[in-house]
Amino acid sequence: MKKNTQNSDFQHIGNKLLDWYKENARDLPFRQTKDPYKIWICEIVFQQTRISQGLNHYNNFIRRFPDVQTLADAEEDEVILYWKGLGYYSRAINVHKASQQIMNDYNGVFPSQYEDILKLKGVGKYTAAAISSICFEGKIPAVDGNFYRVLSRVFADNFDISNSRAFNYFSALAEMIMPQNVGDFNQAMMDLGSEICKPKNPLCHECPLQEDCLAFSMNKTSEFPVKTKKIKTEDLHLKYYFVHRNGRFLIRQRKDDFIWKKLFEFPDSISEKLEPFSKGTKTISHKLTHKNLTIEVVDVEVTSEAVWNEFVTQNQYIITDLEASHEKSFPKPLENYIQNQK
């Protein structure tokens, strides 16, 4: 406690940040509440996701699932549906499980202690700190990519952010500049990191920390943060069959622990009897963080009802159509393929 109130040469930095935040905080829907449920959902939605990309998903999610009870009572597939197009779909599965954890373990009351929040599925150290500080006056820095970037620049610190100890390292730095109001401090760091201290071409002339920033004084902001580990991508080839008849087509739910877990997809094989119905093939290229996908989709229009029925029955595929498919969550490239059928 005391280290936050005295003996810190750097705490003025945190206070400057707070002053800046009072004038420059972004007006976002989750900024007007301390409801831990809403803050939690917001923190999960915006993991590795820009505000502009996730804002509609956040609003739609809160409208449909306004509280823990509603979310816990929902079907998993509907929760995943509300994550459609957002990516990192395990987040949807995890918030659903966590809502049931809250119902079972905390009688539906969102836990207020950092250690309890941390036990929730899908909630790690960053998110637990954010919820704790914003909703319950916890005094823990919510160290994320913005903290890495801002702190490494302010202190011209070349600690490698790909190192697994980076979280602890930058947490200690954060505590040196952290003021009493940690909730606003954490949110101020996020706003500064995304609006001013951007990865490329930071707006240093607008930055409240400019005169404290060592990287700026050395004209070396582009050299921080240091990140040695490069992402390596591999090529992957997928093949699907768009098996359809009279406007209806076949899908199934992915069950494995590969990409797009629990999302829906097309059959990836057909029987010999269907092969004569194959028409054209379309090739889609789709990039993931770690994979360059090439997806081949074969259009199979089944003009024989007997063959269609046999294939559906033997493989237990789900029959859907353009309209009903809106109620299912598909990977983006398959969603695009379906929309192009119109």
Added chain:
DNA sequence: CAGACGTGGTG
């Protein structure tokens, strides 16, 4: 614990 997990924006 290093690698996997999505999508869209950016320079």
Added chain:
DNA sequence: TCACCAAGTCT
């Protein structure tokens, strides 16, 4: 164009 990155967590 394409590598990098954006409010991380899980295994």
